[in-house]
Amino acid sequence: MKATTFIYDGTFEGFLTSVFEVYEKKVVYPKIMKQEHYKASFFDISEVVITDTHKADRVWKRINEIASSNAKRTIYHAFLSEQPTIENDLLYLLKKLFSTSTPKLIDKDFSDQIILKISKIVKMVDREKHRMDAFVRFKLTLDNIYTAIIEPDFNVLPLNSVHFKNRYADQKWLIYDSRRKYGVFYNLIEIQTVEIEFFNNIALDKIAKEYLCPNEDAFQVLWKQYFDSTNIVSRKNLKLHIKHVPKRYWKYLVEKRGV
Amino acid sequence: MNFERIKEKLEILADAAKYDVSCSSSGSKRTNKNKGLGDSSGMGICHTYTEDGRCVSLLKILLTNHCIYDCAYCVTRRSNDIKRAAFKVQEVVDLTISFYRRNYIEGLFLSSGIFKNGDYTMERLIQVAKKLREEENFNGYIHLKSIPGASDELMREAGLYADRLSINIEIPTEKGLKLLAPEKNRKDFIQPMQKVANEIIQYKSEKKLIKSTPIYAPAGQSTQMIVGASGETDAEIMYTSSYFYKKFNLKRVYYSGYVPISYDNRLPSIGSDVPILRENRLYQTDWLLRFYGFDIRELLNKENPNLDTDIDPKLSWALRNFGNFPIDVNRADKNMLARIPGIGLKSVYKIINARRFRKLNWEHLKAIGISLNRAKYFIVCDSRTFESKDRTAAQVKGLILGSIKSKFHHSYSNQLNLFDGQQKIIS
Incomplete structure (x- = not known):
C-alpha cells in the first residue's frame, strides 16, 4: 500500500489544514511533511496542501472541545520543535484523541512510545523557551530600542514574547531569531512580528x-x-558550568564572549 | 555614573557577597503594575551560571563590607585585612535597573556588613528597596538580608518592599556559634526571623478579609548554614534545619560547604577541600523531607548521626528498611512510589498516569526514565523476570555500588584507601 504524503508550508495552520485533508479524503496511510523536507519519491503519492484558515480553525476547534488544556499545549509546543517527523507523531496523537473514550487523558499515556516521545520533545522545547527567557541579552541602540539576537534550537520565540511583554512593559524591545530570520518587536503598545532582510550574512x-x-x-x-567576581574559584566545576550554559549559546552572552 | 569607580566597588562587594548561596528568584507573586518595569510572578530564571556551576539569577552584592563584628568564618570580619568599599544607595538602584533592563538579572539580592548597628544598616537596605519600588516602579525580585538585631518596625517595613527576607544562622549549633562568633547571640537572629514569620501569617489572614492589604514578603523567608566549619554532625545540621522549617515556616534552608578563608586555628585551614559531597547529601536529605514525605527521624537518628557518603540518603534508608520491599509499581500509592530508590517525583507522576492505560513492565519503566540500576532491586512489575529476592541489603548495596560510577567517587574512596596510589603502580 502506497503512503500519501501531504506537503504543507511549515505553518501551524498549514499543519492543521493537512490534518483536515487526511480526514476528509479518508487516507489510510497518510504522512505530513514540510515542503523543505520533502523529496519526491517514486513510491509515494504526494499532494500539496494549500493552507486554509477555515479548515485549520475547524480542526483546532474540535481539539479544543475534547482535549485537556495540557494536551493542546503539548500539540502546539511539540509542533514548534520543527523535528522532521513531528507531524506524523502529532497525527498519531490526534487520531487517538479523536477516537478514544478518554480524550482528557490522552497526553498522559506515558506507556505509549509515541506519546512518551512527544512528551520528551515538549520538554526539550520548554527547556529551550526557558533558556531564551534567561539568555536574551539586550543592548540599547541609539534609537532607544533594547535589541537582542538569539538562535534557539527550536522555534520558541512565539512562546517567549508574552514573557517579555509582561516584564518590559515600559521599554521598546526587539528580539531577532537569526536562524529563522524573523523577530518580535514591542512598540510599548503591542507585539509585532517583523521580518528583516539582511543583505549579507556577516555580523x-x-x-x-x-x-x-x-x-x-x-x-x-x-x-x-x-x-567574574561572583565566581568561587575553589569550587570550580567547568563540566557543570557547560552543562548549564552550553557552548553554542556563548556567542550571544555578554559574560562569555567578552565586550 | 562613574563607571570606573562602580566597577571597583562591584569587584569588592560582589566578591564579598558570593558566599551567600541563595539565588532563588521564584515564588513571588508580584506582577507588573501600570506598565512599569519588571514582573516576578512567574518561575525563577537563572540568567547564567558561574564557572563553579552555581546559578546567577540576582545581582548579589553587599551594600558595604565594613563590619563591626569579627566572626571567624566570615571574609568581611573586622580583623581581616582586605579592601573595604561601600555603595551609595542610588548607585545600587541604578545598577539594578540597568542590569534588569538588559535582561541580565531577575532582581537584586542586597546584603551588608553591619556598620554602626543593626538598625542603621537595615534602614539603608530598606532605602534601596523603597526607591526601586516607588521611584522606579520596579516589580522585579528583591531579596533583602535581615540584619541581626534589627528592630520589629524595620522588619515590618522591609517586608513591604522585599519579595524575600533571609537571615543566616550560619552555625548550626549554639556551642559552635559561641566558639566562632562570640559577639553574636542566637537571639539576635531569631528575633527578626520571628517578626517576619508573624507578619507573613498576619498578611495571609488579613488578605482573606481585605483584598487591598499590601503584600508582605510574598516569597517568604530563608536561611543558610555553613557546613563543616564547627565540627557538627549531619544530624545536628538537619535537626536544626527541620526545626527552623517548622517553627518559622521557612521556604528554604541553604547549606553552604565552608570555603576556607582564614588561618584561624578554630577553623579548617586554607587549602583544605570544600565539603561539596557532604553539602550535596544534605540537600538530598532536605529534598526528601520537603517533597518526598520523609520524616527526619527516618533518615538521621542516634544510630545514624551522619549520612552515608557513598550512597544517597534515600538508598540508605531503603537498605535499612529492606523488609518493606519489593514494591509493586502497578499498585503502590504515590507516597510509597516516591520512597523507591532511583524513582524521582517526575517518574512517580508518569508511572501513576501511565498505569491507568496498561500494566507497566520493565521496558515501560526504562522508557519513562527511572534509574533501573538502583530501582530494580526494590520493585516488581508486570514481568516474569525479577531480581532475586533472597539477597541481603548488604549484597544489594555491593551490586549497586559496582554498577554506578559516582562523580564523587574520588572524594570518598581516597579516605578509605590509603594505598590507592601504590596499587596503581603495582598493577
Missing part, C-alpha cells in the same frame, strides 16, 4: 557599535565584572 551575531548607545559598552563591562 548577524553582533550589533555594530555605531548603532549602540555610548554607555552600552560600559554596562557590559560591569556585567562581566560582576560575573
Whole structure:
C-alpha cells in the first residue's frame, strides 16, 4: 500500500489544514511533511496542501472541545520543535484523541512510545523557551530600542514574547531569531512580528557599535565584572558550568564572549 | 555614573557577597503594575551560571563590607585585612535597573556588613528597596538580608518592599556559634526571623478579609548554614534545619560547604577541600523531607548521626528498611512510589498516569526514565523476570555500588584507601 504524503508550508495552520485533508479524503496511510523536507519519491503519492484558515480553525476547534488544556499545549509546543517527523507523531496523537473514550487523558499515556516521545520533545522545547527567557541579552541602540539576537534550537520565540511583554512593559524591545530570520518587536503598545532582510550574512551575531548607545559598552563591562567576581574559584566545576550554559549559546552572552 | 569607580566597588562587594548561596528568584507573586518595569510572578530564571556551576539569577552584592563584628568564618570580619568599599544607595538602584533592563538579572539580592548597628544598616537596605519600588516602579525580585538585631518596625517595613527576607544562622549549633562568633547571640537572629514569620501569617489572614492589604514578603523567608566549619554532625545540621522549617515556616534552608578563608586555628585551614559531597547529601536529605514525605527521624537518628557518603540518603534508608520491599509499581500509592530508590517525583507522576492505560513492565519503566540500576532491586512489575529476592541489603548495596560510577567517587574512596596510589603502580 502506497503512503500519501501531504506537503504543507511549515505553518501551524498549514499543519492543521493537512490534518483536515487526511480526514476528509479518508487516507489510510497518510504522512505530513514540510515542503523543505520533502523529496519526491517514486513510491509515494504526494499532494500539496494549500493552507486554509477555515479548515485549520475547524480542526483546532474540535481539539479544543475534547482535549485537556495540557494536551493542546503539548500539540502546539511539540509542533514548534520543527523535528522532521513531528507531524506524523502529532497525527498519531490526534487520531487517538479523536477516537478514544478518554480524550482528557490522552497526553498522559506515558506507556505509549509515541506519546512518551512527544512528551520528551515538549520538554526539550520548554527547556529551550526557558533558556531564551534567561539568555536574551539586550543592548540599547541609539534609537532607544533594547535589541537582542538569539538562535534557539527550536522555534520558541512565539512562546517567549508574552514573557517579555509582561516584564518590559515600559521599554521598546526587539528580539531577532537569526536562524529563522524573523523577530518580535514591542512598540510599548503591542507585539509585532517583523521580518528583516539582511543583505549579507556577516555580523548577524553582533550589533555594530555605531548603532549602540555610548554607555552600552560600559554596562557590559560591569556585567562581566560582576560575573567574574561572583565566581568561587575553589569550587570550580567547568563540566557543570557547560552543562548549564552550553557552548553554542556563548556567542550571544555578554559574560562569555567578552565586550 | 562613574563607571570606573562602580566597577571597583562591584569587584569588592560582589566578591564579598558570593558566599551567600541563595539565588532563588521564584515564588513571588508580584506582577507588573501600570506598565512599569519588571514582573516576578512567574518561575525563577537563572540568567547564567558561574564557572563553579552555581546559578546567577540576582545581582548579589553587599551594600558595604565594613563590619563591626569579627566572626571567624566570615571574609568581611573586622580583623581581616582586605579592601573595604561601600555603595551609595542610588548607585545600587541604578545598577539594578540597568542590569534588569538588559535582561541580565531577575532582581537584586542586597546584603551588608553591619556598620554602626543593626538598625542603621537595615534602614539603608530598606532605602534601596523603597526607591526601586516607588521611584522606579520596579516589580522585579528583591531579596533583602535581615540584619541581626534589627528592630520589629524595620522588619515590618522591609517586608513591604522585599519579595524575600533571609537571615543566616550560619552555625548550626549554639556551642559552635559561641566558639566562632562570640559577639553574636542566637537571639539576635531569631528575633527578626520571628517578626517576619508573624507578619507573613498576619498578611495571609488579613488578605482573606481585605483584598487591598499590601503584600508582605510574598516569597517568604530563608536561611543558610555553613557546613563543616564547627565540627557538627549531619544530624545536628538537619535537626536544626527541620526545626527552623517548622517553627518559622521557612521556604528554604541553604547549606553552604565552608570555603576556607582564614588561618584561624578554630577553623579548617586554607587549602583544605570544600565539603561539596557532604553539602550535596544534605540537600538530598532536605529534598526528601520537603517533597518526598520523609520524616527526619527516618533518615538521621542516634544510630545514624551522619549520612552515608557513598550512597544517597534515600538508598540508605531503603537498605535499612529492606523488609518493606519489593514494591509493586502497578499498585503502590504515590507516597510509597516516591520512597523507591532511583524513582524521582517526575517518574512517580508518569508511572501513576501511565498505569491507568496498561500494566507497566520493565521496558515501560526504562522508557519513562527511572534509574533501573538502583530501582530494580526494590520493585516488581508486570514481568516474569525479577531480581532475586533472597539477597541481603548488604549484597544489594555491593551490586549497586559496582554498577554506578559516582562523580564523587574520588572524594570518598581516597579516605578509605590509603594505598590507592601504590596499587596503581603495582598493577
